[in-house]
Amino acid sequence: MSATIPFQTIDFGYTPLEEQFIPQPQVFIFTNHVTWEQLWQSSKILDLNLQKPPAPQFDFxxxxxxxxxxxxRSTGGYALRIDKIEVVTSAEGDSWILxxxxxxxxxxxxxxxSPxxxxxxxxxxxxxLPIKLQGKTVSMEC
Structure with a gap:
């Protein structure tokens, strides 16, 4: 039996990751305000004052x-959900499967x-811990 890691889903609304071209599944880990701010400063979106919106506050x-x-993806209509984080133990040490x-x-x-x-x-x-990805695809009916 494997252990699972509790997590909280965070909804920031729009984030700068959504406007980047990233060809393959990828994980981004933010452990401090510096890297978090860098992501938000990479955004092309401007607020009503033609300024880049500040990064949402988070307790690192x-x-x-x-x-x-x-x-x-080449069009809209896609969404992503994280289902669970599983801890696995191997000869190389513990890791997570997301x-x-x-x-x-x-x-x-x-x-x-639009993409x-x-x-x-x-x-x-x-x-x-080191993260491996395990994804599945589900088609939505409209």
Missing amino acids: KRQTLIGLTSGS HYTELVPGRNCLVTQ TTPTAFIAVEVPV
Whole structure:
């Protein structure tokens, strides 16, 4: 029997990861304000004052933020959900398997014709171990 790591799903609304082109699934780990701010400063989005919006505040003393993208897609209509984090032990040491589901638009769904990069963020309260990804795809009906 394997252990699971509790996590909290964080919804920032839009994030700068969504506008980047990332060809393959990728994990981003944020352990401090510096790297978190760097991500937000990479955004092309401007607020009503034509300024880059500040990064959402987060308590890095208590938690680590993990961002996941399933990779860029040619249209809209995609979403991403993190299902669980499983701890596995091997001869190389402990690691995590991050299980996720990518929701893809069904054949009859209307989608935007602009590229998108589905992302999800979670917070954990334990030190992060090396992460392997285990994804599945589920088609949504419209």
